[in-house]
Amino acid sequence: MPGPPPTALQPRKTPRQSRSRVTVEAIFEATIQVLLRGGMNELTTTRVAERAGVSVGTMYQYFPNKQALVYALNARYLDALAARIEATCREHAGAPLGQMVEALINTYWTAKTERADVTRALYRSVAELNNDVLIHAFAERVDRATTEMLASACDAVFPDVPRANLALVTVIYGTVRNAFERGVSDQEAAALRQDLTTMCRAYLANFRA
Amino acid sequence: MPGPPPTALQPRKTPRQSRSRVTVEAIFEATIQVLLRGGMNELTTTRVAERAGVSVGTMYQYFPNKQALVYALNARYLDALAARIEATCREHAGAPLGQMVEALINTYWTAKTERADVTRALYRSVAELNNDVLIHAFAERVDRATTEMLASACDAVFPDVPRANLALVTVIYGTVRNAFERGVSDQEAAALRQDLTTMCRAYLANFRA
DNA sequence: CCAAAACCTGAAGCCTTCCTCATATTCTGA
DNA sequence: TCAGAATATGAGGAAGGCTTCAGGTTTTGG
Numbered sequence: 001m002p003g004p005p006p007t008a009l010q011p012r013k014t015p016r017q018s019r020s021r022v023t024v025e026a027i028f029e030a031t032i033q034v035l036l037r038g039g040m041n042e043l044t045t046t047r048v049a050e051r052a053g054v055s056v057g058t059m060y061q062y063f064p065n066k067q068a069l070v071y072a073l074n075a076r077y078l079d080a081l082a083a084r085i086e087a088t089c090r091e092h093a094g095a096p097l098g099q100m101v102e103a104l105i106n107t108y109w110t111a112k113t114e115r116a117d118v119t120r121a122l123y124r125s126v127a128e129l130n131n132d133v134l135i136h137a138f139a140e141r142v143d144r145a146t147t148e149m150l151a152s153a154c155d156a157v158f159p160d161v162p163r164a165n166l167a168l169v170t171v172i173y174g175t176v177r178n179a180f181e182r183g184v185s186d187q188e189a190a191a192l193r194q195d196l197t198t199m200c201r202a203y204l205a206n207f208r209a
Numbered sequence: 210m211p212g213p214p215p216t217a218l219q220p221r222k223t224p225r226q227s228r229s230r231v232t233v234e235a236i237f238e239a240t241i242q243v244l245l246r247g248g249m250n251e252l253t254t255t256r257v258a259e260r261a262g263v264s265v266g267t268m269y270q271y272f273p274n275k276q277a278l279v280y281a282l283n284a285r286y287l288d289a290l291a292a293r294i295e296a297t298c299r300e301h302a303g304a305p306l307g308q309m310v311e312a313l314i315n316t317y318w319t320a321k322t323e324r325a326d327v328t329r330a331l332y333r334s335v336a337e338l339n340n341d342v343l344i345h346a347f348a349e350r351v352d353r354a355t356t357e358m359l360a361s362a363c364d365a366v367f368p369d370v371p372r373a374n375l376a377l378v379t380v381i382y383g384t385v386r387n388a389f390e391r392g393v394s395d396q397e398a399a400a401l402r403q404d405l406t407t408m409c410r411a412y413l414a415n416f417r418a
Numbered sequence: 419c420c421a422a423a424a425c426c427t428g429a430a431g432c433c434t435t436c437c438t439c440a441t442a443t444t445c446t447g448a
Numbered sequence: 449t450c451a452g453a454a455t456a457t458g459a460g461g462a463a464g465g466c467t468t469c470a471g472g473t474t475t476t477g478g
Contacts, residue, residue, distance in 0.1 A: 013454095015454095015455090016453090016454065016455095017444090017445065017446080017454065017455075019444080019445080019454090019455075019456095020454075020455060020456090023455080023456085039337060040336075040337050041337060044434085044435065044436085045435075045436060046434095046435080046436090049458095054456075054457090055456065055457045055458055056436090056437075056438095056457085057437090057438080057439085057456065057458065058455075058456055058457075059437095060436090060437060060438075061454095061455070061456080064437095065436080065437080066435095066436070066437095123336070124336045124337065127249075127332070127333045127336035127337070128248060128249050128250060128333065128336070132392070135390060135391065135392075136391075136392075139391055163397075163400050163404070164404075166393070166397060166401055166404075167400070167401055167404035167405065167408070170384050170387045170388055170391065170393075170401060171380060171383075171384050171405065171408065173383075173387050174380070174382075174383030174384040174385070174386055174387030174388070175379050175380050175383040175384065176383070177383055177386065177387065178379045178382050178383030178386065179379055179383070181344060182344065182345075182348055182379065183341070183344075183345075184375070184379075188372075188375060191372050191375070191376070192375055192379060195372070195373075195375075195376035195412065196376065196380065198412055198415070199376070199380065199408045199409070199411065199412040200408070202408065202411030202412060202414075203404065203408040203411060205411075206407070222424095224424090224425090225423090225424065225425090225476095226423095226424060226425070226474090226475065226476080228424090228426095228474080228475080229424075229425060229426090232425085232426085253464085253465060253466085254465075254466060254467080255464095255466090258428095263426075263427090264426065264427045264428055265427085265428070265466085265467080265468095266426065266427055266428065266467090266468080266469085267425075267426055267427075269466090269467065269468075270424095270425075270426080273467095274466080275465095275466070275467095
């Protein structure tokens with residue numbers, strides 16, 4: 001049961017005028033760029049500010065420290081990802097299991113690969129954070145959506161929905177991530193994705209009504 | 210095709226006398242401990258040396274820099290892990306598919322969970338390394354073993370062994386890792402592990418002779 | 419037993435980084 | 449229009465980290 005994010009990691013103040021919204025946006029984008037080039041080791045406040053075209057002081061007006069910046073960036077990313085998954089789940093409420101699996105894998109896979117380098121950079125950056133809160137919040141939110149979807153399947157009845165859900169999402173998210181880390185080729189990725197779908201379908205077949 | 214590890218990351222010299230072997234061992238252990246406490250951010254050379262009961266200078270006699278230390282630690286861990294997987298694969302050459310899957314999952318899962326905190330710490334530490342070389346070397350070595358095992362199955366014939374292998378290992382390794390990151394309970398873990406086995410078996414059933 | 423090799427020490431130099439703050443600029447609302 | 453709020457600046461203080469090296473101690477091989 002994760003509490004709220006540590007106060008030391010919360011944003012300092014939220015931009016009110018449009019110019020500052022642009023600034024914050026630039027800072028986020030710059031952070032990604034720096035992360036892409038040199039990873040966490042070379043992510044310095046000066047470098048980010050420089051790349052964003054603002055001064056260090058400006059950065060510190062919105063983020064109390066460096067960690068908070070990376071934290072916010074990841075929170076932002078996960079929020080968008082969760083929203084996409086939720087949308088997929090809504091769209092497939094009441095559908096047959098097969099379609100659900102395919103849709104879920106498709107959404108997740110696409111979200112991760114459409115900007116593969118960014119995904120990788122974030123995967124790495126989040127590793128040095130106190131990411132438990134982030135991860136849990138994300139997991140909880142997304143679990144709610146997928147569980148609900150599964151329970152609504154028109155051609156299945158689950159003796160234990162949360163269990164089936166956990167198996168599904170863990171396998172899917174884990175596989176995608178591992179595929180990333182291995183740096184599989186496009187060909188391999190395509191085959192892998194197909195096989196992953198096969199596996200999930202075969203698993204869910206056990207619950208056919 | 211990854212080359213050899215960057216020279217900047219190679220150990221400086223290998224201990225010859227037994228006392229220095231003890232020292233190096235202590236340094237490794239200390240590194241793990243420090244990593245456990247505070248992660249990469251708090252891993253400083255001074256702290257590691259202090260915890261190991263040696264002076265900083267000693268550390269630098271064996272590792273040219275801090276990164277090399279973490280690199281070596283991970284290389285060591287992956288080497289042991291690979292050895293265990295290879296052993297499992299040898300033991301199950303010619304066995305039926307079902308047993309192979311179960312054994313592989315068992316070995317990997319056990320290896321990761323018997324010292325869960327260490328596993329987690331290393332997962333995190335490796336994220337800030339130039340880990341491509343490490344990952345690839347590990348993957349290649351382990352793939353060789355598992356592929357060979359699969360090909361030897363007494364009750365199956367694969368149209369494309371490497372493909373089936375990639376699917377299997379990516380799903381297994383990825384799932385285990387993701388389970389870690391979510392911090393699943395023991396109960397959930399047990400169920401998940403069972404379901405993972407079910408999935409893999411169902412997948413492999415497609416190749417039954 | 420002794421010389422050479424291996425090993426260990428830890429204070430100190432150098433460098434980078436984070437973050438603040440006093441000041442300047444821009445915007446908003448009445 | 450203009451006062452006050454919001455935003456931006458960037459040099460510099462303070463802290464801490466990495467790494468070296470000159471000089472000790474221990475071990476080994478003969």
